[in-house]
Amino acid sequence: MNRIPSSATLLMSASLLLGAGTAHAALPAEATLYKNPQCICCDKYARHLEEHGVDVTIVDDVSLGQVKKSVGLPYGLGACHTIEMGGYAIEGHVPFAALEKLFEERPDTDGIGLAGMPIGTPGMPGPKQEVWNVYQFRDGEAQPFMTL
Template sequence: MPRTTAALLLSASFAMSAQAAQVSLPQQATLYKSPSCGCCAAYADYLESRGVAVQVVQTQDLGETKSRLGIPHGLGSCHSLEMDGYVIEGHVPGAALDRLFTERPEVAGIALPGMPAGTPGMPGERQQELTVHQFDDESTATFMILPAEAG
């Protein structure tokens, strides 16, 4: 293969990799949270820093909201989010959001149960791997596992 062709293929490959790394999240989201939760507001700020306009809905009955959104028992966190046809539960890191909106799997949503330290909106350093779950009306499964050092 001539050098010029190889160089063109290599630069095209780099350009495609750069495009894949710049996943565009949906422009809008609705975040449901308790009025007193500061980490939920910090997660909304995180999404806004990624270009998402977040409408925050304060509610005293998150249980009803989670039930309406179809979040399975055991996958709950402190806030719930609706974004472009998906439900996103908890402090889900950007890598999982990027994968969700790149691949667009046929699921109702993804969830990171609990409030793990070092995730977007949560203080501290992350010292554990994170299992992000996918769910629909009938089942749950692992969506992705993020190593302790990934964010």
């Protein structure tokens, strides 16, 4: 039996479509990525952000240790680059789903990160080989943020 969608169904469909578009709108328009000059995977991560509409400034002539210290990154949870974006620090090859969650929820935290350089994450070659535990941090202390 063919049915004509009710106005409630049409309204809900429109809301879902509009909601899907707001996830990207929540991301900041600009980011600054701090890295070592020789690190190619960091450049690939910057391109990943740019593909999602973020204008990325790359800074490769700064002490990464000082940057990580200034954003309050917990010891031992570093990665190859640190990003400042929308009032948060983003450490490493954080998957886009975690960035979307961060900027949709805007938790009271200094930032989020993914330690190391896991294979399969944005900017890192190869297929995903493990669960990615993204953490959030505040005042040098880490807590779980999400698992992907």
